[in-house]
Amino acid sequence: xxxxxxxxxxxxxxxxxxxxxxxxxxxxxxxxxxxxxxxxxxxxxxxxxxxxxxxxxxxxxxxxxxxxxxxxxxxxxxxxxxxxxxxxxxxxxxxxxxxxxxxxxxxxxxxxxxx
Amino acid sequence: xxxxxxxxxxxxxxxxxxxxxxxxxxxxxxxxxxxxxxxxxxxxxxxxxxxxxxxxxxxxxxxxxxxxxxxxxxxxxxxxxxxxxxxxxxxxxxxxxxxxxxxxxxxxxxxx
Numbered sequence: 001x002x003x004x005x006x007x008x009x010x011x012x013x014x015x016x017x018x019x020x021x022x023x024x025x026x027x028x029x030x031x032x033x034x035x036x037x038x039x040x041x042x043x044x045x046x047x048x049x050x051x052x053x054x055x056x057x058x059x060x061x062x063x064x065x066x067x068x069x070x071x072x073x074x075x076x077x078x079x080x081x082x083x084x085x086x087x088x089x090x091x092x093x094x095x096x097x098x099x100x101x102x103x104x105x106x107x108x109x110x111x112x113x114x115x
Numbered sequence: 116x117x118x119x120x121x122x123x124x125x126x127x128x129x130x131x132x133x134x135x136x137x138x139x140x141x142x143x144x145x146x147x148x149x150x151x152x153x154x155x156x157x158x159x160x161x162x163x164x165x166x167x168x169x170x171x172x173x174x175x176x177x178x179x180x181x182x183x184x185x186x187x188x189x190x191x192x193x194x195x196x197x198x199x200x201x202x203x204x205x206x207x208x209x210x211x212x213x214x215x216x217x218x219x220x221x222x223x224x225x226x227x
């Protein structure tokens with residue numbers, strides 16, 4: 001099983017709303033990632049969690065707040081977003097750096113529209 | 116200069132053709148090389164994963180890595196209309212925490 005599950009698939013939110021994106025994997029991976037992808041562009045890394053601890057924050061605005069409650073779950077809390085934050089948000093997981101077979105598996109994404 | 120260069124295309128081929136997709140890179144530290152296929156409005160799907168130089172084959176797909184030339188390729192044999200998608204190369208290194216660095220992605224169109 002190489003599945004990463006993301007919910008919801010689509011989300012429309014106003015600029016004053018608070019919402020959360022969820023991601024789940026059961027591959028035993030201890031590294032989990034959030035990426036943002038705009039149309040016709042490659043994914044851009046936002047956050048990396050290793051062993052449930054935030055290890056990389058790519059200077060993401062504080063209106064995006066990640067959380068890793070346990071080794072299988074990853075959340076992205078959204079608050080006071082701007083229309084330019086509309087994008088496909090992708091979750092990924094992998095084994096940790098230095099281990100064998102460290103390829104990353106992606107979920108199907110949440111298509112977010114901020115109005 | 117970008118770390119990973121990939122021609123965005125589009126690349127149009129007839130059904131049954133052999134497709135060659137390529138990326139070049141500048142950072143010799145990269146050790147792990149991946150090819151992802153992404154259909155419109157979907158997440159990237161891992162096609163091939165290669166460690167260091169060499170070839171790897173899986174069905175109609177063959178990945179090649181030439182670290183001396185800093186050049187990687189993905190070959191698709193007997194291409195099908197269902198192969199029409201964006202193909203992203205990605206690479207990483209342990210010293211960078213296995214952070215993926217993507218190419219721009221090549222749009223492939225296979226015409227029946």
